[in-house]
Amino acid sequence: MNEKKQEDDWLKSLFSRMPEEELPASFGEKMMKRIEAETVRLRKRNERIGLALVILASSGLIGLATATLLYIGLPRIEWELPELSTLPFYLYIGTLSLLLLGIDHILVRLYGKKNE
Amino acid sequence: MELYSDIYYVRRIQAGDTSGFACLLDRYSRPVYSLIFKLVRNKEDAEELAQDVFMKVFRSLGTFRAESSLSTWIYKIAYHTAISEIRKKKHEFLAIDEALIENVSEEKLAETFGTNDENEQINRLDAAMAALSPDEQAILLFFYTEEKSIEDIASITGLSLSNVKTRLHRIRKKLFVLLTKMEEQENE
Numbered sequence: 001m002n003e004k005k006q007e008d009d010w011l012k013s014l015f016s017r018m019p020e021e022e023l024p025a026s027f028g029e030k031m032m033k034r035i036e037a038e039t040v041r042l043r044k045r046n047e048r049i050g051l052a053l054v055i056l057a058s059s060g061l062i063g064l065a066t067a068t069l070l071y072i073g074l075p076r077i078e079w080e081l082p083e084l085s086t087l088p089f090y091l092y093i094g095t096l097s098l099l100l101l102g103i104d105h106i107l108v109r110l111y112g113k114k115n116e
Numbered sequence: 117m118e119l120y121s122d123i124y125y126v127r128r129i130q131a132g133d134t135s136g137f138a139c140l141l142d143r144y145s146r147p148v149y150s151l152i153f154k155l156v157r158n159k160e161d162a163e164e165l166a167q168d169v170f171m172k173v174f175r176s177l178g179t180f181r182a183e184s185s186l187s188t189w190i191y192k193i194a195y196h197t198a199i200s201e202i203r204k205k206k207h208e209f210l211a212i213d214e215a216l217i218e219n220v221s222e223e224k225l226a227e228t229f230g231t232n233d234e235n236e237q238i239n240r241l242d243a244a245m246a247a248l249s250p251d252e253q254a255i256l257l258f259f260y261t262e263e264k265s266i267e268d269i270a271s272i273t274g275l276s277l278s279n280v281k282t283r284l285h286r287i288r289k290k291l292f293v294l295l296t297k298m299e300e301q302e303n304e
């Protein structure tokens with residue numbers, strides 16, 4: 001038992017005297033840069049996974065709703081074209097409004113420049 | 117400066133504060149790098165592997181359940197990373213005759229080896245270590261340099277307690293054979 005202990009102590013003392021290799025000076029800095037890059041990568045990956053799950057869940061819900069509506073039988077949707085005889089009048093009013101809006105915009109810019 | 121426990125930093129990192137990892141690096145980067153360097157014997161490889169080890173530690177911290185100490189857990193990752201990297205390079209290691217291992221006289225070696233100059237002793241130990249396989253070297257380094265218990269070594273290497281004890285005994289004998297051979301060559 002003593003021999004074994006002696007032998008262990010002898011080896012232990014020899015190992016403890018072995019020089020320890022110095023860590024490269026920039027090791028910690030390099031590591032933290034890699035850790036920060038990894039954190040960003042993981043965050044982006046989680047965001048992408050989250051977005052994919054939302055898209056998947058939404059598509060599933062839309063699909064389910066469509067299937068349900070088809071299964072229960074959709075009432076026929078009837079849609080009639082509105083009266084088009086007044087269309088030229090509304091187009092005229094719309095164009096006039098856009099024209100006045102454009103003139104107002106130009107005048108406001110001119111006024112702004114003048115008062116600078 | 118107040119020192120916090122490893123678990124405190126682990127919880128901080130798990131909660132998203134990655135700056136806590138710098139404190140773990142301060143504590144463990146040097147011993148891990150030193151251990152890997154002794155196994156791979158190349159500064160660039162050791163630095164690259166040590167970085168890989170800490171990246172694995174960072175990625176797996178979420179799964180750390182504190183069933184063993186953080187240091188044992190980090191050494192486990194370091195051991196497997198280094199060993200698998202060395203195995204990829206397919207080094208050949210010295211095979212020693214079983215009879216020689218059984219008959220080596222440790223007492224005699226301790227006596228004669230002890231008379232050598234200290235630097236000479238360390239150089240020979242280093243040369244003898246280089247002739248051992250990486251997992252044998254790692255077991256010796258964990259036991260003697262890192263002063264890990266047999267239980268911790270079993271947890272790090274994935275071997276059973278009795279297997280670690282048996283292997284440690286045989287590796288020591290193997291080391292004595294190598295050192296004896298060196299003594300004999302020197303005396304010739």
